[in-house]
């Protein structure tokens with residue numbers, strides 16, 4: 281293992297590398313793009329892995345587990361739930377931000393170039409490459425056709441592993457790209473700015489890229505992450521960060537006109553990443569894992585200045601089951617439509633989500649005229665509850681794109697977990713020091729349905745078991761809180777460039793850190809970059825008596841004078 285990595289030598293640079301290498305000086309590849317996802321180890325030091333043969337055959341294959349689509353139909357059909365499935369605390373942006381954060385941390389490689397549906401294809405029928413979903417008889421809402429499922433690319437070794445294409449660290453890689461080559465394409469030449477188009481929207485590529493074009497004028501966006509056109513609210517979160525970079529960069533250049541372009545760019549990048557980390561740990565995560573996990577794993581930031589949490593023994597690489605299951609909790613947050621909300625915060629214009637996937641059309645039309653209404657809606661209206669239900673648009677019509685067949689995102693999640701050897705729910709309970717379930721009855725409402733399709737309570741898939749748990753204040757249940765908590769703990773203490781670090785080479789000053797903590801509110805970024813006049817203070821919580829709509833001007837602004845350097849000092 282070690283001799284591969286020794287070749288790269290690292291120096292202590294002021295800024296992060298783009299691919300995440302050399303964050304850990306002893307282990308230069310930890311957290312780097314294009315490296316292997318990790319397995320947590322149980323109390324006996326055994327990796328948390330559950331391939332059927334211990335090597336790489338999907339868990340349950342061929343006949344041990346119920347078809348993923350059957351599980352989804354019986355447990356996750358939103359028609360089985362209450363009429364109103366909106367959350368009463370969390371705003372739609374909890375969903376939007378959750379997805380862009382997911383894309384900062386992980387993109388599991390999936391191979392291309394073959395078709396699991398074509399008998400002539402050499403991989404057809406090979407369980408090492410293809411793992412087709414079986415559609416239960418009589419499942420009329422789900423148009424069968426061929427539901428090709430390609431297994432995540434295998435990193436071969438003693439046991440099959442998967443590869444993460446992006447940097448694990450919270451480093452805004454979705455904005456800057458996970459490689460030098462991509463970063464170069466995203467920047468305006470000879471400038472400290474990120475590229476935008478003529479309407480100050482995401483830059484685009486003519487005639488292609490990974491998105492659908494409904495009209496001749498639609499053009500696919502190019503960003504630091506190739507999935508940015510996946511859904512409109514995701515693209516708009518990308519846009520927010522591109523604009524925020526440019527806004528800070530221009531002001532930083534004005535404060536330090538003697539800095540060269542690269543210095544302005546890199547210093548801006550450091551500020552943006554600090555703001556992102558601050559928001560994730562102090563405003564976002566508490567709403568997901570709850571206060572007890574935040575406290576137990578010391579995830580909240582210190583109030584004022586420095587906090588040297590870095591531990592060079594901690595590997596911040598993404599844990600397999602975090603990406604394949606736990607962080608996909610967010611799919612249950614997804615709302616059935618996308619709306620534009622007028623200035624009065626009442627009048628709404630509806631669009632369905634499933635007809636706007638993989639397409640920039642909604643926000644590109646008329647030079648971005650819809651951006652303001654959609655972003656106002658994301659902030660002011662609720663997400664769906666974190667639960668075992670998924671909206672019909674994604675459970676039956678994913679990638680429907682005006683023509684059947686559709687797909688089911690929950691089935692994909694379950695199938696992906698089995699593909700990647702994610703252990704069963706009960707094994708994770710034990711890992712997390714929770715009592716194993718002795719019988720199906722402990723699942724409550726859905727017990728008899730689970731008992732009907734799984735052979736044993738020990739077989740229930742992690743994704744489904746964990747989403748059936750209740751969490752603190754409507755957050756994720758204890759099993760996902762455990763996995764997510766561990767991952768974010770590692771992403772904090774395993775990041776040498778963590779924003780509260782007092783390192784003299786790579787860190788900010790104590791005053792700068794204080795200023796970032798004092799002023800950084802995602803609501804303010806939303807105001808500044810989408811030209812809103814009013815918003816609530818905490819964008820992730822719905823407007824309420826304790827989180828009233830206020831004037832954007834009343835929210836604090838980052839004081840960039842703290843970055844002023846005398847010309848001769850440099």
Ligand code: HEM
Nearest residue numbers: 375378379382386387388511603607608610611614692696
């Ligand atoms: C409109 C919204 C969304 C759509 C259409 C969507 C769709 C998808 C699809 C198709 C996949 C790949 C499934 C597979 O083949 O395994 C995926 C993966 C994933 N999604 Fe979502 N998603 C959305 C929102 C979210 C949100 C809100 C979160 C979290 C808060 C999230 C977290 C993830 C994660 C962690 C993965 C695995 C990434 C990887 O390992 O490559 N997604 N999503």
Ligand SMILES: [Ca+2]
Nearest residue numbers: 384447449453
């Ligand atoms: Ca990253």
